[in-house]
Amino acid sequence: MNGAESLVKTLLKNDVDVCFTNPGTSEMHFVAALDQVPGMRCVLGLFEGIVTGAADGYYRMAGKPASTLLHLGPGLSNGLANLHNAKKASSGVVNIVGEHATYHIVHDAPLTSDIEGLARPVSHWVKTSQSASDVGQHGALAVQAAKASPGQVATLILPADTAWNDAGKVGETLAAPEPQYVPGEAIDAAAEALREGSKPLLLVGGDVLRDHNLELAGRIAAKTGAVIMTESFNTRLDRGAGRVQVNRVPYVVEAACEALKSFDTAILVGSKPPVAFFAYPDKPSLLMPEGCKLVTLANIEQDVTQALEDLAEALGAQATEPAGLAKSRPLEVPTKGVIEKQGIATVLGALIPEGAIVVDESITTGRGFFPTTAGAKPHVWLNNRGGSIGFGLPVAIGAAIACPDQKVIALEGDGSAMYTVQSLWTMARENLDVTVLVFANRSYNILHGELTNVGVQNPGPRALDMLTLDRPNLSWVQMASGMGVEAVSVNDLGQLAGAFKAGLERTGPFLIEIEM
């Protein structure tokens, strides 16, 4: 058994059975091992950002890590941006990065680079195996690191000779670390702050955004009069009719400060105090009002479910009807009308099917979708915690692989979708059940606002030229068709509704270009 085979066996033994790949020569033994050791589902991406983003989406929906297979330093480099997003989302990922044979590195061949140096900024755990006999054990440690609570990015670097040499040993099964227990003092402090606060806020994140935990938060809110909010961007938010509705802190600093200004107490559960996405001249970085009392019930490393259960008990709220349950709100599907944001939100709110997974990289277009979609059928909303653009389509791939029986809906700005446009080919190849909506406003629209935000009042033609995606306009129908994904272009709300219904009814990828 060579090192590569021992690694594939170790991954499978530790319940990692999906590998998103873009391999090269130094990974050929791992690729060959896939036929020697059955059980690993391999999914090819034509660019490494697809591979790492898919692993992020997979973790969010499967609740366990996938592996990635990347080609030396440059392959890892191409995957770094979506690993940054995965790290910020606390998604567990096991990266396998090929490296030159140990004895070859000194010769500085073209692909030689500092792989550990590249990996460290996005990884919680980094190791380079030095012999085939270590590879299995290192693989087990990498999976254990990825399965930490919350999930982590683990990067195992595999010199080619450690893969091809015949001293492989399968690693053991290592237990995943449990989340930390929240002690009684923290529960008591939170309960007291909620009782004493005249206007308390429950600021929730991480696993609090799952159905059962939201219900607990809703009971606590009902009992104490607290308002529930979450950060602007979330890893995974359960929502829809019958679920506790959670509003997000607005992205725009002024709106965020306005939304938060009246709270005198904030209980943090799986969340940090909200900060501005960017700094702007003469605007605050920290969004909570001065003087607001901040009490941490549980941080993201801790057991938020236990904390909420204990807090509900301490408050006598176990049987209280949860506050803020979203009501089912049937919406009329538009049959015609000009394409604008509210109309798109109505189409979504009316048609999102039960169990759908919405991957949201809609940037400016989709900021206001939440109120109108709050009463849609129960669904899951995935957002970008790391801010690195090109997140949406790859995450949609991973979500679709994790949940083949759920419809995935990808909401994409046209600028954003271009960063990882190669995703469409993988969707076609795997016949993934993803309906992609591209909001084709032909610009980096967010940056027009940001120019003003940073104090530029009269941008000139050169500046504006760097923010527009016209000359030429992109044809999403042609690009998607070129990668094997059927697509249509719509410029009317009725057309959009019809195309969206058609996309939802089929099984497989479909793209709708929405001319804005």
Place this chain on the structure above:
Amino acid sequence: MNGAESLVKTLLKNDVDVCFTNPGTSEMHFVAALDQVPGMRCVLGLFEGIVTGAADGYYRMAGKPASTLLHLGPGLSNGLANLHNAKKASSGVVNIVGEHATYHIVHDAPLTSDIEGLARPVSHWVKTSQSASDVGQHGALAVQAAKASPGQVATLILPADTAWNDAGKVGETLAAPEPQYVPGEAIDAAAEALREGSKPLLLVGGDVLRDHNLELAGRIAAKTGAVIMTESFNTRLDRGAGRVQVNRVPYVVEAACEALKSFDTAILVGSKPPVAFFAYPDKPSLLMPEGCKLVTLANIEQDVTQALEDLAEALGAQATEPAGLAKSRPLEVPTKGVIEKQGIATVLGALIPEGAIVVDESITTGRGFFPTTAGAKPHVWLNNRGGSIGFGLPVAIGAAIACPDQKVIALEGDGSAMYTVQSLWTMARENLDVTVLVFANRSYNILHGELTNVGVQNPGPRALDMLTLDRPNLSWVQMASGMGVEAVSVNDLGQLAGAFKAGLERTGPFLIEIEM
């Protein structure tokens, strides 16, 4: 004057007047400064690998660095792979990477990351400005670093407040460092080794591959009976009829060893001893035969022109007719025939126009193009020194911006072209004079050979599935059209010749999908 304006002025003062950009919020002041300070040509890419690869291609043809504008750690991450290639090619690049305002970093907003850590593996020079008053001086130092001999990658990280604060001072003009002088002892040692060797090799690289230096090398070869060769992949090679013909060390290890086995002496001029691109079980890493005497005349930091002139003089070869001058060899343009490699080479050899810049990322298809194209009209050949795929189309952009009066021909494998396919849009937007040939063999063809090379004899279906790009086939005509580039598909040599002629005759981008 704010920091951003001081930087734009400093760059222009130091003769950096092209900026390849993909900006975000933290770069908005730099973008706004482009209208305040005229003179900077800005070129937008829809993915950062386009931006950095274009800067590489620009340096290779303009002989001076361009700047890039990248959005924090993730924007830099997306550009790293082509910066790796630029570093290996000794291309000078000045990266400007936006960062959160200095006081905002501590709050760990979504886009916060270790930008210096990400930059270091691909950069010779890294600095983060801490105040607006430093930015100009840092910009001047970055340009100076990039203009070193050979070129370097310099990365200047610009926190947003250093860009927007009003304490900007324009940096001075700093002289570019000169290449090191090669002392007489090295000249004498090389001359003696050439006289004594029974079968000497001149192994040349870097600036030796420019017309004038090749002529000197040719005179020395003629005088001493030495053979001239260069590494498998070169930054820039002047070639074609009337120029000294240089053969490359073959990529495949066995072929390389065979080509080099008879040499007893190798004189290194701007080159290192050739090493295998990858290690393989039971194959050597170092390609020169054991016992071959290696003598370094000049390394890549040194003045190779002076070294060759001095060596020619020491050998009395100043007026010797250069060896290996390529003869003009008119080839008949095929009017029909099955598409195969030799036929494609004939089309190229017959039609490459004078002064053309060939960017070669043809991987397996193009390995054998050199003999047939050696007698084409004088042209320049750019290859990938770093091995990171996705190099070709962005480098073609940079070359076309640097040399608007020269035709650029991009030779692309289909797998390779997909990594940075967004390049096509920039070619359309800037109406760049690039003819793109995509060799659509629907696979990572090189990896089929590499599976065998690493010792995998009977790859199974899962392994082979990771190497094929069918299911679905990519339509390059549709993808190119979707990004505004006119394209045709050909499946016959006559069609290819006709389409290639048509591409060469127009001014502007054109793509030919060659079904293999």
